[in-house]
Amino acid sequence: MHLVNLPALPIMVLGVFCGATKPSCLEGFLRPLVDDINCILVHGIDINGIxxxxxxxxILADTPALVFIKGLTYPPGLKACIKCKIVGIHDGTKTIYDGTAEDRTDADFRNGDYVKHQKHHTPLVEIAEVDTIEDITIADDIHLFALGIEKKCLKDLQLVLYTLFRSGQNKSS
Incomplete structure (x- = not known):
C-alpha cells in the first residue's frame, strides 16, 4: 500500500491501541482523532514550511474495532451487515442472510436512520470528507471469513474422524 499521490512512500500506522478493556467512552476515545483529522483536512500539514x-x-479496522468505533450492532445481529440493509434470520445457532438488499447510505448513517444497526452515536460522522459506509470499513479477512468457516470445517472434520474411528473400533471387536 502507498500514499495516493506519493507512491514511493508507504502508508504508516498512525496508532495502535490496546488495553485490558475497550474504552468506556466512545466520544472521549475518538474526539481527539476526529478533531485532528478535520483540522488537517481544512489546513493541510505543514512540513518544513510547505x-x-x-x-x-x-479508516480500516478489524471487525470488533470497526463495530466499536462506528457504534454498530455486533455480528451476528439481525441487521449487522455494514454495507446493506439485509435482515438476517436467527435459527438458534447462527444468523442467516439470504439474498440481497438495498445498500446503506452515508446520509442515512449520519442521520442515525439505522436504529437497529446503530447502537451508539459515533464522532466519526463529523469527518466531512469521509463516506461512513464506504470509507470506514473492515480490513481483515479473518473476521469476515476464516474464523466462522474454519471453525465449522474443523468441527465437521472432528465429527467425521470420530465417526470413522468409532466405526473402525466396532469392526475389529
Missing part, C-alpha cells in the same frame, strides 16, 4: 494537502481515503 503545506501538504491531505485527503483521508479510508
Amino acid at each position: 503545506i501538504i494537502d491531505f485527503r483521508l481515503k479510508a
Whole structure:
C-alpha cells in the first residue's frame, strides 16, 4: 500500500491501541482523532514550511474495532451487515442472510436512520470528507471469513474422524 499521490512512500500506522478493556467512552476515545483529522483536512500539514494537502481515503479496522468505533450492532445481529440493509434470520445457532438488499447510505448513517444497526452515536460522522459506509470499513479477512468457516470445517472434520474411528473400533471387536 502507498500514499495516493506519493507512491514511493508507504502508508504508516498512525496508532495502535490496546488495553485490558475497550474504552468506556466512545466520544472521549475518538474526539481527539476526529478533531485532528478535520483540522488537517481544512489546513493541510505543514512540513518544513510547505503545506501538504491531505485527503483521508479510508479508516480500516478489524471487525470488533470497526463495530466499536462506528457504534454498530455486533455480528451476528439481525441487521449487522455494514454495507446493506439485509435482515438476517436467527435459527438458534447462527444468523442467516439470504439474498440481497438495498445498500446503506452515508446520509442515512449520519442521520442515525439505522436504529437497529446503530447502537451508539459515533464522532466519526463529523469527518466531512469521509463516506461512513464506504470509507470506514473492515480490513481483515479473518473476521469476515476464516474464523466462522474454519471453525465449522474443523468441527465437521472432528465429527467425521470420530465417526470413522468409532466405526473402525466396532469392526475389529
